[in-house]
Amino acid sequence: MEMESLPNGPGAAASKLTESLKLEHQFLRVPFEHLKKSMRANHRIVDKEMNAVISGVADAVAPDRDMSKEEAVHHLTCLVSKLQGLKRKLEEGTRTEHLQAQKCRARLDHLDVAEIENHSEWNSMRLKRILVDYMLRLSYYDTAMKLAETSNMQDLVDIEVFxxxxxxxxxxxxxxxxxxxxxxxxxxxxxxxxxxxxxxxxxxxxxxxxxxxxxxxxxxxxxxxxxxxxxxxxxxxxxxxxxxxxxxxxxxxxxxxxxxxxxxxxxxxxxxxxxxxxxxGMTLEPLLNIYLQAGLSALKTPLCYEDDCTKEDPLSQESFRKLALPLPFSKQHHSKLVCYITKELMDFDNPPLVLPNGYVYSTKALEEMAKKNDGKITCPRTGLVFNYTELVKAYIS
Structure with missing residues (x-):
């Protein structure tokens, strides 16, 4: 028994993509939280500076305050300087907020399923984002910045925050x-x-x-x-x-x-x-760890640790087995049969056929083999030859 291949076609790819977007909470929340933080900081600056200016004006016009003309001019000049300083800070703060809002917009556009034309390219970009996240968490800042720069995805990663x-x-x-x-x-x-x-x-x-x-x-x-x-x-x-x-x-x-x-x-x-x-709102574990654990757990079955585990199963490799060791086994409610020859799913439309030696292959694969060999079937695992009429149909319950 082998793993079922992923569905093909634009519809299936779009469906998979929609499901994957459910995991992008961190991708959207981080720039949004950064934007909120900048807005709060700018608001505090305005409150502080304006309160100081208003207090200075009130102090200047107080009835018990007797100022000379020179003192009044100096006092007002100081207040104007404060307001000019506040203006510069606000301009800088506005630029920062604009850049962060732009980053939010870039990420929303990136996740717009309807606008994604090349799913393969989008998945490749997503993998790079996950790698950058991993590097940043492990303090490989220079490498992360270089990957983000060469991939032209500065707006899609959180380098500034890290x-x-x-x-x-x-x-x-x-x-x-x-x-x-x-x-x-x-x-x-x-x-x-x-x-x-x-x-x-x-x-x-x-x-x-x-x-x-x-x-x-x-x-x-x-x-x-x-x-x-x-x-x-x-x-x-x-x-x-x-x-x-x-x-x-x-x-x-x-x-x-x-x-x-x-x-x-x-x-x-x-x-x-x-x-x-x-x-x-970030995950405590790097995203790379989470995706690897989810993938390995989904693939992990008791059969993966058997000696006759197919080499096409990733968990037939010792390195993957070691990574998956502490993870739970996949919960499979129904078995899925995949043809050893064509790698296609065996189901109602392509039922399994049993050879006299006990091996099972799909109807599609064995029919094609029989047509090419005058009704003869050669078992690819044992090399034994049988007539197509000897095959028995198996039923999946």
Whole structure:
């Protein structure tokens, strides 16, 4: 028994393509979330700058404020400069929003099934997108950018978003928390809604570094300012970390020694990647892993691990078997028979015929063979020759 070949023809290809679009949630959401983030940032800038200008005007016309002509001119000049600065920031922000909206439009056009003429070319582009996603997640940024550039698909991949994340990851790997804390501040409302502990973990690590450096007074001041507000929800973890003031950085007590180990920074990097993916609606696993696992699981049957497994089955290869080992077997409600000779599905219109030696082939294949050999059938597996009249029809239930 072999795997059923995929359906051919424009209709079948379009149907398969429509089904595949259900997996493109991340493809559309990431640029949309990036656009929303830019719009929120621009809105905050406008609020901040306009409030400052309005406050400055109110201060200038206050009844108790006695300004000379020179002071008034200087004051108004400063306000005008602020407004000009705001105008430049808004122009830059508008350009950024326009580019991100353009990226959203490019992706919608890319997924428009009605406009796709070459399905093979579209699938090839999709594979490249998946490879770029894989490279970006594994920090192969230069290779990812080169592939995106040579394939002319910059609008279809999320390089800019991952480069922003790279700054935070590089800083954490260098044991610096400032960029990560700035990222938390930018996305404070979103992180609060998801009940994220990432900022708290960063604060704890900063406290641990102060204790490691024997800056106990600074550590206590830091704890009062940045850790105390988390006490209501994370008291147990807070008490454990505060206790390091007594145990010191060179403690041998396993409960507290682990807090000073370098792997805590690796944990923060992984936690940031998790929060980053969740913020943008990305899958935690690379798309390449997900598609490989889904494909291998769909192909995996107990027969794949038998010695007589056909070589045309991908899981006959040891490398694929190893990848599929932890995956579940495919749930097959009905068996599908594929002809060994023609590789076509054996069904009601092309029923299977059984040779006297027990091997089964499709009616279409054996009829063609009989026509070419004066009614004789040669079994391609054993080489035995039979008359076509000896064949028995098999029925699929």
């Amino acid at each position: 480069l922003d994340a790279k700054k935070v990851i590089d800083a954490l790997q260098n044991k610096e928390v400032a960029p990560a804390l700035a990222w938390c501040a930018e996305n404070k409302s979103r992180l609060r809604k998801s009940k994220s502990k990432f900022e708290f973990q960063l604060r704890l690590q900063e406290f641990i570094e102060l204790v490691r450096a024997d800056n106990n007074l600074r550590a206590i001041t830091y704890a009062r300012k940045y850790l105390a507000p988390w006490g209501a929800t994370h008291m147990k973890e807070l008490q454990r970390v505060i206790a390091t003031l007594a145990f010191k950085g060179n403690t041998e007590c396993a409960t507290y020694k682990v807090l000073f180990e370098p792997k805590q920074w690796d944990y923060l990097v992984e936690q940031f990647k998790h929060e980053f993916c969740r913020l943008y």
